Amino acid sequence: MILNKKFYTKVSYFRTLWNQQQIKKLAGDKVFKAFKLFKTEWPDKVYFYSPRLKRVPKFTGDTKALSQWKDSKVCETLCPTQAIKVTASAFIIDDRGCIACGLCVELAPPGVLEMTTEPLLLHRS
Amino acid sequence: MFNWKEFDKAKEILGHMGGSRYRDSWGQHHLRVRPIDLLDWIKFLKEDLDYLTMTEIASLDHGAAAPFRFEIVYHLLNMGTHQRLNLHLIVDSGEKIPSVAEYYPHAEWMEREQAEMLDLNFERKQAPLILPVGQLNFPLRKDAQFKEWPVTEASKLPLLRFNPNKSEAPYPEESYQWKRFDLTSPETMGNFEWLVCFDPVKVVDSKVQIGFHHQGLELLLQNKDILQILQLADKVTLSAAPHYSVAWTKTIEDMYRIKIPERAQALRIVFLELSRIADHLTVLQSICFHADLGEYRFLLNAREKVYELFEKYSGFRHGLGIAKIGGVQDDLPPGWIIEYQTVAEVLSKKLNLIHKSLIGQEKFRKLLGGESVNAQSVLQGGVSGPAMRAAGLNFDLRKSQPFYFYQDIDFDIPVGIHGTGYDRYLIRLEEIFQSLRIITQVIDNLPLGKVVDEAFDQNYLELTAFFKRLETPKEWHYSALETPSGEGGFLVQLESQLKPSRIKIKTPSFVMAEALPIFVKGLREEQLKICLASLGLSRWEIDR
Numbered sequence: 001m002i003l004n005k006k007f008y009t010k011v012s013y014f015r016t017l018w019n020q021q022q023i024k025k026l027a028g029d030k031v032f033k034a035f036k037l038f039k040t041e042w043p044d045k046v047y048f049y050s051p052r053l054k055r056v057p058k059f060t061g062d063t064k065a066l067s068q069w070k071d072s073k074v075c076e077t078l079c080p081t082q083a084i085k086v087t088a089s090a091f092i093i094d095d096r097g098c099i100a101c102g103l104c105v106e107l108a109p110p111g112v113l114e115m116t117t118e119p120l121l122l123h124r125s
Numbered sequence: 126m127f128n129w130k131e132f133d134k135a136k137e138i139l140g141h142m143g144g145s146r147y148r149d150s151w152g153q154h155h156l157r158v159r160p161i162d163l164l165d166w167i168k169f170l171k172e173d174l175d176y177l178t179m180t181e182i183a184s185l186d187h188g189a190a191a192p193f194r195f196e197i198v199y200h201l202l203n204m205g206t207h208q209r210l211n212l213h214l215i216v217d218s219g220e221k222i223p224s225v226a227e228y229y230p231h232a233e234w235m236e237r238e239q240a241e242m243l244d245l246n247f248e249r250k251q252a253p254l255i256l257p258v259g260q261l262n263f264p265l266r267k268d269a270q271f272k273e274w275p276v277t278e279a280s281k282l283p284l285l286r287f288n289p290n291k292s293e294a295p296y297p298e299e300s301y302q303w304k305r306f307d308l309t310s311p312e313t314m315g316n317f318e319w320l321v322c323f324d325p326v327k328v329v330d331s332k333v334q335i336g337f338h339h340q341g342l343e344l345l346l347q348n349k350d351i352l353q354i355l356q357l358a359d360k361v362t363l364s365a366a367p368h369y370s371v372a373w374t375k376t377i378e379d380m381y382r383i384k385i386p387e388r389a390q391a392l393r394i395v396f397l398e399l400s401r402i403a404d405h406l407t408v409l410q411s412i413c414f415h416a417d418l419g420e421y422r423f424l425l426n427a428r429e430k431v432y433e434l435f436e437k438y439s440g441f442r443h444g445l446g447i448a449k450i451g452g453v454q455d456d457l458p459p460g461w462i463i464e465y466q467t468v469a470e471v472l473s474k475k476l477n478l479i480h481k482s483l484i485g486q487e488k489f490r491k492l493l494g495g496e497s498v499n500a501q502s503v504l505q506g507g508v509s510g511p512a513m514r515a516a517g518l519n520f521d522l523r524k525s526q527p528f529y530f531y532q533d534i535d536f537d538i539p540v541g542i543h544g545t546g547y548d549r550y551l552i553r554l555e556e557i558f559q560s561l562r563i564i565t566q567v568i569d570n571l572p573l574g575k576v577v578d579e580a581f582d583q584n585y586l587e588l589t590a591f592f593k594r595l596e597t598p599k600e601w602h603y604s605a606l607e608t609p610s611g612e613g614g615f616l617v618q619l620e621s622q623l624k625p626s627r628i629k630i631k632t633p634s635f636v637m638a639e640a641l642p643i644f645v646k647g648l649r650e651e652q653l654k655i656c657l658a659s660l661g662l663s664r665w666e667i668d669r
Contacts, residue, residue: 080356
């Protein structure tokens with residue numbers, strides 16, 4: 001526990017004026033400028049670190065591999081938001097429901113599902 | 126620290142009193158009680174055994190075929206020894222249940238919530254809290270139908286449910302005025318409807334009406350698996366996402382007695398504290414924003430640097446998708462630690478500058494000040510977190526019930542004196558520095574090894590097969606963390622190995638909204654929104 005009276009400090013009038021001048025200089029500081037960069041360059045250039053979950057799962061179109069996969073129907077009940085529908089020739093993921101948790105990609109054999117960098121298409125039926 | 130000697134002493138007493146109805150598991154007492162004896166037990170527990178607060182009430186429907194239909198759990202906390210007690214009440218349908226609000230005044234909203242979710246018959250009958258008036262359907266019952274939503278009377282939702290008539294208003298003086306603040310008014314910040322009584326200048330009393338943001342999260346989670354809930358548990362609030370996902374994994378790991386590797390424990394601590402920093406920065410920012418001070422921009426940008434750290438680890442900005450049963454999702458990416466060190470250096474330097482410029486301004490001090498809040502009234506309100514510590518109560522779950530490595534780490538807990546908004550601001554600021562201190566200590570001594578236990582590094586189907594080999598835990602289990610604005614966690618009972626039969630989410634903001642009249646008393650009108658901002662309420666935590 002910290003002694004509680006330590007917090008109640010006083011700052012003089014001129015000191016606060018000086019501090020406010022210093023804070024105005026922070027606007028030119030590189031460290032605090034990153035916010036604007038984020039919005040303009042979304043999503044390809046900024047996320048250089050982790051390609052894992054900034055991506056959305058997508059069906060590669062390999063129907064052979066899909067037909068050989070026994071547990072493909074499990075994905076419909078496995079998905080926590082029920083965004084997946086599986087037919088004989090297609091693996092449909094509803095972008096509005098997908099929260100990119102990655103459970104389906106973990107389960108799938110290689111070549112069926114991929115994590116893509118395509119941005120979400122909200123109006124896809 | 127958890128006191129096992131005291132636990133044994135209480136166990137003897139309770140075992141003697143309760144006989145075969147007493148059981149203990151994982152440092153928590155379980156006691157079964159009949160509704161006739163409930164008030165006697167609670168009086169005994171509060172006055173003789175020092176169970177001063179109650180954290181949560183949860184209830185469960187066993188179905189029509191069971192001999193006793195409903196089971197209610199009162200979750201009590203001992204403030205001296207930090208032990209927890211589950212008081213189980215077994216009730217038939219239609220049976221009268223005595224109200225606990227005499228001994229724990231903040232239990233009133235919890236009782237009302239349970240009554241309207243399961244059609245329970247509490248003695249103190251009041252208007253529904255969250256759902257519309259005159260409803261015939263009770264969502265958490267087993268026989269609930271979700272095709273229609275039958276309501277007997279005309280729905281009164283758009284109108285205010287209590288009217289400031291003379292009969293309802295307790296102050297008949299002419300000079301007193303009742304003012305109503307909408308969902309859309311800046312005073313409530315979109316949280317609830319608010320009726321405030323002024324003696325024309327200062328606040329005398331206030332009433333809060335919630336129930337506008339229906340997530341239905343508890344009902345939604347009950348139909349999912351344990352492993353699916355893990356992906357949804359961090360959506361309780363965005364501001365404290367890692368806290369709720371870690372709380373969920375911790376309850377499951379406690380119930381099945383799973384031990385996670387040391388490196389995973391250390392990484393969990395790192396991300397919990399990072400999200401605490403991010404949440405405190407948002408609260409400080411909103412205080413500055415509503416006080417019309419330009420510093421809020423710098424606080425926002427500082428928070429942005431913390432979100433970048435989350436993004437470089439998991440790909441999500443708010444810290445989603447970090448925890449996993451048996452460990453954490455990934456190891457730290459290369460270069461992450463150096464990034465953190467630069468952010469920590471910048472934060473610790475520039476936050477001091479911002480703090481000193483804020484303190485020096487008279488406007489800031491005047492807006493945050495007010496009448497002091499009594500520690501006892503805060504305890505009666507059941508409030509936890511920085512709002513409670515500002516009033517002078519020394520209680521933090523990281524110190525009182527340390528989990529993972531918290532007992533080996535060197536850190537302090539700031540405590541205020543007056544309990545005003547100014548104290549709350551100071552405590553949030555100091556906690557940022559303290560959690561920076563925690564993270565640097567953990568990262569300096571980061572243990573080597575695997576991030577996930579080998580048994581749990583599998584896909585969904587293999588994990589379900591693994592869990593089906595285990596025994597199902599029988600009792601309710603509650604485990605909580607210190608989230609940024611107070612105590613939050615899950616109270617869970619399992620039906621089978623993977624399916625839960627009931628999940629109750631404990632959130633700090635729900636209790637804080639009930640206790641608002643304590644914090645608001647004596648403030649002027651322009652101070653109201655700043656008081657709300659300093660409490661750090663989140664609307665997703667308030668509603669169900």
